[in-house]
Amino acid sequence: xxxxxxxxxxxxxxxxxxxxxxxxxxxxxxxxxxxxxxxxxxxxxxxxxxxxxxxxxxxxxxxxxxxxxxxxxxxxxxxxxxxxxxxxxxxxxxxxxxxxxxxxxxxxxxxxxxx
Amino acid sequence: xxxxxxxxxxxxxxxxxxxxxxxxxxxxxxxxxxxxxxxxxxxxxxxxxxxxxxxxxxxxxxxxxxxxxxxxxxxxxxxxxxxxxxxxxxxxxxxxxxxxxxxxxxxxxxxxx
Numbered sequence: 001x002x003x004x005x006x007x008x009x010x011x012x013x014x015x016x017x018x019x020x021x022x023x024x025x026x027x028x029x030x031x032x033x034x035x036x037x038x039x040x041x042x043x044x045x046x047x048x049x050x051x052x053x054x055x056x057x058x059x060x061x062x063x064x065x066x067x068x069x070x071x072x073x074x075x076x077x078x079x080x081x082x083x084x085x086x087x088x089x090x091x092x093x094x095x096x097x098x099x100x101x102x103x104x105x106x107x108x109x110x111x112x113x114x115x
Numbered sequence: 116x117x118x119x120x121x122x123x124x125x126x127x128x129x130x131x132x133x134x135x136x137x138x139x140x141x142x143x144x145x146x147x148x149x150x151x152x153x154x155x156x157x158x159x160x161x162x163x164x165x166x167x168x169x170x171x172x173x174x175x176x177x178x179x180x181x182x183x184x185x186x187x188x189x190x191x192x193x194x195x196x197x198x199x200x201x202x203x204x205x206x207x208x209x210x211x212x213x214x215x216x217x218x219x220x221x222x223x224x225x226x227x228x
Contacts (some may be wrong), residue, residue, distance in 0.1 A: 040220075041154075041204055041220070041221045041223075042218070042220060042221075043206065043218040043221075044218075045215045045216065048214065048215075055214065056213070056214055056215060058215070088158065090160060092160075097214065098210060098213075098214025098215065098216070100148075100210065100214075101148035101165060101167065101210065103150070103162050103165055104162070104216060105162065106152075106159060106160035106161075107159075108157075108158060108159045109158050109159065109160075111158075
């Protein structure tokens with residue numbers, strides 16, 4: 001069983017479309033995250049939820065909207081996609097909320113390509 | 116603000132060579148954690164190690180070893196007798212006091228047969 005699973009793994013879409021990426025963790029963790037990795041491999045946090053509550057909201061365009069229906073799921077919806085949104089999006093989870101030394105367990109990533 | 120610097124963008128070695136990946140960090144916190152993650156060509160991020168700033172003992176796990184030096188704010192990673200399977204991007208990371216895990220720029224290691 002995959003600990004943190006993301007779907008879809010690949011997403012190719014046109015500018016202006018709306019898309020969603022789903023994430024589920026079966027580790028019983030309380031905290032989930034979305035990270036973005038750009039073409040230069042730079043990783044940056046976007047959002048974090050602890051027990052369905054938003055605790056970290058980085059400076060990202062409001063076209064990005066996370067939703068956590070329960071603590072095992074964290075979805076990312078992106079409206080009006082732009083070329084610059086092309087990246088790999090990683091979901092992750094940890095046992096507890098930041099700041100802490102908890103280890104993050106990452107999903108396999110979802111590669112979004114906007115044409 | 117916290118910062119992590121991995122000055123080596125790319126390293127290429129031949130199999131069986133030893134290689135050290137550098138990580139220098141900045142923090143004003145007196146206690147903190149440091150992490151290393153590996154991203155193989157398949158793309159997933161794999162946790163390698165977590166080190167508490169209280170513990171300055173070096174750690175060894177098989178061919179991997181980590182040298183934590185608080186005095187120089189460094190947390191370097193050495194692979195002994197490298198193998199082709201070690202080819203990956205390696206990230207050093209430090210949690211900020213606002214909860215964000217701050218990653219270095221990553222070092223791409225290529226191990227040639």
